Amino acid sequence: xxxxxITPYRSDMRAGRDGFAQLLHAEWTKFRTVRGWVIGxxxxxxxxxxxxxxxxxxxxxxxxxxxxxxxxxxxxxGPGGVAVTDGFYFVHQPLAGDGSIxxxxxxxxxxxxxxxxxxxxxxxLAGMRRGxxxxxxxxxxxxxxxxQGSAYAAIMVTGSHxxxxxYDYTHDTAGLPGAVSAASPRWLRLTRxxxxxxxxxxxDGIHWTKVGTASLAGxxxxxxxxxxxxxPEYTVTTQSFGGSRSTGGPTQATALLDHVSLQxxxxxxxxxGDDIGGxxxxxxxxxxxxxxxxxxxxxxxxDIAPVVPRQGLxxxxxxSLVGAFAGLIxxxxxxxxxxxxxxxxxLIRTTLAASPRRGRVLAAKAIVIGSVTFVTGLAAxxxxxxxxxxxxxDKGFYVFPATSLTxxxxxxxxxxxxxxxxxxxxxxxxxxxxxxxAVTAVILLIVLPYxxxxxxVLPAGPSEWLLRLxxxxxxxxxxxxxxxPQVISSYTPDVGYYPLAPWAGFAVLxxxxxxxxxxxxxxxxxxxx
Amino acid sequence: MRQALYAGWTGMREALHAEWTKLRTVAGxxxxxxxxxxLTVALSAAAAAAVKCPTxxxxxxxAKVSLTGIELGQAVVAILAVLxxxxxxxxxxxxxTFTAMPRRPTVLAAKAAVISGLxxxxxxxxxxxxxxxxxxxxxxxxxxxxxxxxxxxxxDGPVLRAATGSVLYLALIALxxxxxxxAVRDSATAIGVVLGLLYLFxxxxxxxxxxxxxxxxxxxxxxxxxxxxxxxxRLRSLPLSPWAGLGVLAAWAAAALxxxxxxxxxxxx
Numbered sequence: 001x002x003x004x005x006i007t008p009y010r011s012d013m014r015a016g017r018d019g020f021a022q023l024l025h026a027e028w029t030k031f032r033t034v035r036g037w038v039i040g041x042x043x044x045x046x047x048x049x050x051x052x053x054x055x056x057x058x059x060x061x062x063x064x065x066x067x068x069x070x071x072x073x074x075x076x077x078g079p080g081g082v083a084v085t086d087g088f089y090f091v092h093q094p095l096a097g098d099g100s101i102x103x104x105x106x107x108x109x110x111x112x113x114x115x116x117x118x119x120x121x122x123x124x125l126a127g128m129r130r131g132x133x134x135x136x137x138x139x140x141x142x143x144x145x146x147x148q149g150s151a152y153a154a155i156m157v158t159g160s161h162x163x164x165x166x167y168d169y170t171h172d173t174a175g176l177p178g179a180v181s182a183a184s185p186r187w188l189r190l191t192r193x194x195x196x197x198x199x200x201x202x203x204d205g206i207h208w209t210k211v212g213t214a215s216l217a218g219x220x221x222x223x224x225x226x227x228x229x230x231x232p233e234y235t236v237t238t239q240s241f242g243g244s245r246s247t248g249g250p251t252q253a254t255a256l257l258d259h260v261s262l263q264x265x266x267x268x269x270x271x272x273g274d275d276i277g278g279x280x281x282x283x284x285x286x287x288x289x290x291x292x293x294x295x296x297x298x299x300x301x302x303d304i305a306p307v308v309p310r311q312g313l314x315x316x317x318x319x320s321l322v323g324a325f326a327g328l329i330x331x332x333x334x335x336x337x338x339x340x341x342x343x344x345x346x347l348i349r350t351t352l353a354a355s356p357r358r359g360r361v362l363a364a365k366a367i368v369i370g371s372v373t374f375v376t377g378l379a380a381x382x383x384x385x386x387x388x389x390x391x392x393x394d395k396g397f398y399v400f401p402a403t404s405l406t407x408x409x410x411x412x413x414x415x416x417x418x419x420x421x422x423x424x425x426x427x428x429x430x431x432x433x434x435x436x437x438a439v440t441a442v443i444l445l446i447v448l449p450y451x452x453x454x455x456x457v458l459p460a461g462p463s464e465w466l467l468r469l470x471x472x473x474x475x476x477x478x479x480x481x482x483x484x485p486q487v488i489s490s491y492t493p494d495v496g497y498y499p500l501a502p503w504a505g506f507a508v509l510x511x512x513x514x515x516x517x518x519x520x521x522x523x524x525x526x527x528x529x
Numbered sequence: 530m531r532q533a534l535y536a537g538w539t540g541m542r543e544a545l546h547a548e549w550t551k552l553r554t555v556a557g558x559x560x561x562x563x564x565x566x567x568l569t570v571a572l573s574a575a576a577a578a579a580v581k582c583p584t585x586x587x588x589x590x591x592a593k594v595s596l597t598g599i600e601l602g603q604a605v606v607a608i609l610a611v612l613x614x615x616x617x618x619x620x621x622x623x624x625x626t627f628t629a630m631p632r633r634p635t636v637l638a639a640k641a642a643v644i645s646g647l648x649x650x651x652x653x654x655x656x657x658x659x660x661x662x663x664x665x666x667x668x669x670x671x672x673x674x675x676x677x678x679x680x681x682x683x684x685d686g687p688v689l690r691a692a693t694g695s696v697l698y699l700a701l702i703a704l705x706x707x708x709x710x711x712a713v714r715d716s717a718t719a720i721g722v723v724l725g726l727l728y729l730f731x732x733x734x735x736x737x738x739x740x741x742x743x744x745x746x747x748x749x750x751x752x753x754x755x756x757x758x759x760x761x762x763r764l765r766s767l768p769l770s771p772w773a774g775l776g777v778l779a780a781w782a783a784a785a786l787x788x789x790x791x792x793x794x795x796x797x798x
Contacts, residue, residue, distance in 0.1 A: 036715075051733060058746070059739035315738075322736045326729055333721035340717065344619055397738065435717035436608045436615070443724045444604055447732075455731040457594045462579040494735050 023355055023364040031368055034341075037334050041372060044330035044418075045380035052323035052388040056315075056395050074398055075307045076149030078169040079217070081403055082481075086148040086169075087277025087302025090141070091289045092226035099264015100191040101140050101225055104205065105157050106182045107256040110136045111286075112234045113249035128252075132159035135305075135486060137166075138229040138255030138298060139188050142197050144216070146224055146274055153197035153214035154228065154304070155188045157255070163188070164486070165199035167214035169306050172486045175201040175211035187259075195219045205259070226271065227260075227289070229253045229300035232488065252286055254299040277302055305487050307400075309495045314398045317410050318478035318496045320388035324414050325450075327380060328421055329443060335369045335422035336429040336438045343433045348529045358524045362430060366423045366517060373422040377415030385411060402480045413477030413506060420506075420513045421446055424471065427516025431523055445512070446471045454494050463492075464499040471512045473498070476505025544630055544639035552613060552643055561609045562647060565699070566655040569602030573659035574666060582671035582678070591672050591681055592691040592761040595663020599695050599756070602655055603702045607723045610644050610706035615716035623798045633793045641707055641786065645700045652699035656692050687761035694758030694775055701775070701782045702727070705751060708785025712792050726781070727752040744768045751781040 031037055078084035095101075110132035139156030153167035155175070163175030163186055180186045187202040196215050202208040231253035273289045290297045309316050342348040355361055385407070389399050402410070421442070429438040449470035453463035467473050476498035483491050491497035498505055552558050576597035582589055614637075617623040630636050664681040672678040683689050705726075710719035730750025737743045747753040747768035757767050757774030764770065769777070 036718075040718075051729065054733055055737050055742075058737070058742035319736050322733060325732050326725060329721050329725045329729070333717045337715075337717050435715075436611050436720045439717045439720045440604050440608050440724065443721075443728070444601065447724070447728050448601060448604070451600070451728055451731050452597075454735045456600070457576060457589060457597055458579055459581065 020360060020364065023360055024367060026351075026354075027361075027364045027368040031338065031372060037337065040330055040334040040337075041376045044327040044334070044373075045376050045383075047330060048321070048323040048327035048377070048380035049384045049387060050323065051326040052320055052384045053391055055319070055322060056388065056392045056397065059395050059397075077401060078149050078306070079151045080168060080170055081401055082170060083307040083398075083400055084149055084169040085277075085303050085305055085307050086150075088228050088230035088304055089287045089289065089298055089300025090143075090146065090224070090226060090228050090274045090276050091271050091296065091298055092143075092146070092224040092274065093266055093268045093271055094222050095142070095192065095225040095262075096222045096265040096267055098193045099225075099262065099266070100189060101142070101263075102187065102189040102259070102261045103140055103227065103257045104185050104187050104259040105139060105180050105255055105257050106185045108132055108136065108138055108157050108159065108180050108253060109255075110159065110231055110251060110253045112231075112251040132253060133231050133234060133251050133488075134158070134160040135303070135488060136231040136251070136253035137164070137304075138227075138253055138257075138300075140190050140226065141228045141304075142190050142192055142223055142225040144219060144223055146276060148277055151216040151219060152304070153190065153199065153216060155190055155199035155201065155211060156228075157186050157188070159231075159253070161486075163201045163211065165201075165212035165214070166304070166486065167197065167212075168216065169304065170482075170484065171212075171214065172484075173199075173212035175199070175209070176203060190225070192219075192223070192225070192264075227255075227257055227296055227298050228304075229255050229298040230302045230304055231300065232303035232305070235488070250301050252299055252301045254286075254297060257296045257298065258294050260294060260296065275300075303487075306481075306484055308484065308487055308489045308491070309400060309481055310489060314400060315389070315392045316400045316496045317385060317389070317402050317407055317480045320385045320392070321381060321410065321414050321478055323384055323388075324377070324381070324418065324478075325447060327377065328418060328446065331373050331377070331418050331422050332425045332442045332446075333439055335373065335425035336435055336442065338365060338369050339426055339429040340433060340435040340438060343529075344435070352529050359521045362426075362517065362521055362524060366426055369422045369426055370419045374415050374419035377418035378412065381411040381414045400481055406480050409502060410478050410480055413502065417474045417477055417506065417509065420474070420509050421471070424509070424513040424516050427513060427518075427520040430520035431516065446474075446509075448472075450475060450493075460492060467493060467505070468499050468508070471509045473500050473505040474509035476500045477502045540630065540632055540635050541639060544632075544635050545642060547626075547630070548613075548636075548639045548643040552647065555612075555616070557612065558609065558647070561605055561612075562651040565602045565605045565609070565648070565651045566658065568605060569598035569655035570658045570662060571598065572601045573598030574662040577663045577666040578670070580667075580670060582676055587671070587676065589672075590760055590762045591663060591667050591678055592660075592688050593759045595659055595667065595681060596656065596691060596695050596759045598655070598659050599698060599759070600752070602652075603699060603727065603752070604724060606648055606652075606699050606703050607706040607720060607727075609648070610703040611710040611716050611719045611723065613640055613644055614707060614710045615714055615719055618714045618798075619716065627798050634790050637707075637711060637786070637790050637793060641704055644703050644707060648700045648703040649696060652696040655699075656695045660688070660692055685761075690771065691759045691761055694771060697775060698755050698758060698778065701755065701778045702751075704782040705778070705785045708782060708787070708789040711789025712785070726750075748774075748777065751778045754778055 075083040111128040114129045136159035137156040141152055141154035143152035144150035155165045157180040158164055162177035165173045187205045189200040191198045198213045199211040200208045201211050231251040234251045287300050392399055425442045428442050432438040449466040449472035452458055453466045479498050573595055577595050580589055580594045706723045709722050713719045730753050734743050734746040754774040755778030758771045760767055
């Protein structure tokens with residue numbers, strides 16, 4: 001006996017689509033159709049640009065302007081496209097083609113102004129005290145030309161960092177440690193072969209160790225090679241509320257060199273002394289060289305190094321995006337409302353009835369608000385950076401050059417920062433379900449630590465910890481000029497330096513956002529809507 | 530005339546009573562007042578513990594250090610004040626309020642009075658505890674007579690002015706927030722506007738290079754100007770004198786309340 005099976009009823013209608021794409025579409029529709037939120041996002045973009053312009057717009061300093069302010073010195077640009085300082089005393093002669101130069105350094109001494117400023121009305125070297133700076137340097141150098149900013153490779157003894165090989169301003173390699181003296185001299189050698197310069201160091205002139213190799217792109221066949229001495233400015237930084245103040249003065253380094261031996265073609269056969277960067281007053285009056293037999297005494301001031309931003313009339317790309325703080329507050333308000341408004345109006349019950357998988361609802365919301373914010377932030381940053389930089393240049397500021405990759409990172413990173421902050425606000429909004437509390441919590445988490453670190457009574461140490469541990473760490477993504485160990489400066493947040501690397505700082509904010517979103521999903525599932 | 534005045538006064542008294550009952554019976558008020566005190570004291574104590582004065586004349590202002598927490602506590606004061614009015618808008622309660630008391634400026638004035646009173650009370654506790662924390666912690670960090678610092682004490686004129694001024698500062702922040710919230714009605718937007726006004730000025734000032742423009746920004750910002758009241762050392766280097774700074778904040782608060790009051794009269798609830 002057979003029994004007929006009954007086919008269950010199936011509607012001819014197509015099943016309703018409930019995929020994630022539909023969820024995204026629903027959330028996008030919600031965002032798009034609330035006029036206040038769209039206006040809020042537009043306002044975020046607008047204030048990002050306008051507040052950025054506010055800084056330079058109110059500045060009355062200009063090159064010929066009132067107050068008799070001197071025109072801002074524009075530093076030369078090195079081979080890597082970075083702003084550099086290139087001032088030193090150079091005893092040189094041309095080297096045609098490949099060759100090498102070897103010297104022995106027996107002493108490095110220096111003079112510095114003890115109180116940071118020279119006593120007025122006396123001789124330029126009066127009141128100077130004996131002593132080298134940590135990065136006073138002297139040794140041998142092979143340089144494309146005597147033009148400031150041209151490519152070079154050098155090996156040197158330093159005030160307190162031992163033997164170093166440096167090239168093209170930003171590269172620095174450590175060699176033999178320890179200070180130089182007559183009892184423990186340092187032998188230095190540079191060998192040029194095509195575009196490659198190799199540096200060697202030795203304590204006795206017999207046993208040599210390679211310190212480093214520099215490839216200098218596009219080095220001409222005839223280069224300038226010889227001895228040099230430089231000593232960076234001495235700075236005293238005093239920390240007080242409202243930032244730090246630096247006073248400083250020029251210093252001088254003097255080196256004794258002998259056993260100069262040259263290999264290769266040196267067509268001129270005689271040494272010339274040149275005060276590189278002399279027109280900027282880098283060198284003190286004592287600068288120069290003396291040659292007695294095979295012994296050279298070279299004295300010079302200045303530095304061969306990258307320039308780093310200090311307080312004053314220089315600007316970085318990060319400064320152009322200060323308006324992002326204003327945009328951030330608007331974004332936080334909109335992103336919080338994106339969930340708290342649903343709670344206030346009871347719409348959340350409809351939303352969760354329509355798509356009961358609550359985690360997916362929140363994911364869709366996060367993706368929609370994150371993407372909208374990213375696009376808005378990107379548009380604002382792309383407009384703000386050139387506009388603000390142009391106004392800054394018009395006002396006589398010096399704007400630090402940055403590679404296009406760095407610029408891309410700062411601009412896209414700022415947009416990403418806003419987007420992740422929006423997701424954080426969404427998470428906190430879901431957890432708290434109240435607009436005012438959630439908005440305040442997120443602003444306090446991101447903006448207040450930055451204020452406490454930049455403009456409050458807190459000293460440098462605790463300020464840096466605030467910028468490591470709180471979501472404010474993410475502003476490291478706006479740092480455009482790296483920290484150079486071979487340049488002494490106050491690397492503080494108010495001049496654009498952060499304690500964490502750009503992406504590490506950004507990751508801290510991402511961590512907070514992930515935590516808030518995770519807690520939000522957990523609570524959304526557990527609680528009644 | 531006298532009757533009208535009398536009627537106005539009883540209206541005010543009833544309004545005050547009504548506002549006090551509303552604020553008293555909302556669950557959040559107690560917690561927010563507690564948060565004002567706790568967060569202010571916590572940040573003040575942390576700042577006092579973090580700031581060291583290793584040498585004579587280290588340039589730090591002990592009163593300002595021990596009142597740093599106000600920068601955090603003011604945000605909670607802003608929530609309290611914003612919710613007092615926008616909470617009514619979000620639940621529709623505002624229509625009941627205005628039906629019962631059609632004199633809208635009276636309602637706003639009553640709200641302002643009740644909130645200021647509460648904030649003054651909580652602010653006094655927070656500031657006293659902060660100064661006490663500073664008094665206990667700072668000498669251990671080098672703020673000693675040997676380095677030219679006296680023990681923090683309210684009998685010292687400038688310190689008393691900094692402490693009283695900080696309490697008044699919190700009350701003015703509450704009035705500013707109430708005014709903004711009355712004008713924009715939505716709580717999230719209001720709190721965003723208030724915190725933007727407070728926190729953006731010091732950030733923009735920090736990246737401004739021109740010293741004149743820097744001073745101007747410090748002078749017009751409600752937080753940067755208002756907190757000048759906390760300074761007890763090097764008053765000459767301040768962008769503006771302590772009481773003038775608090776006056777700038779009072780002007781901001783008055784302008785916000787006036788705008789809020791005007792819009793309240795003009796708009797439908």
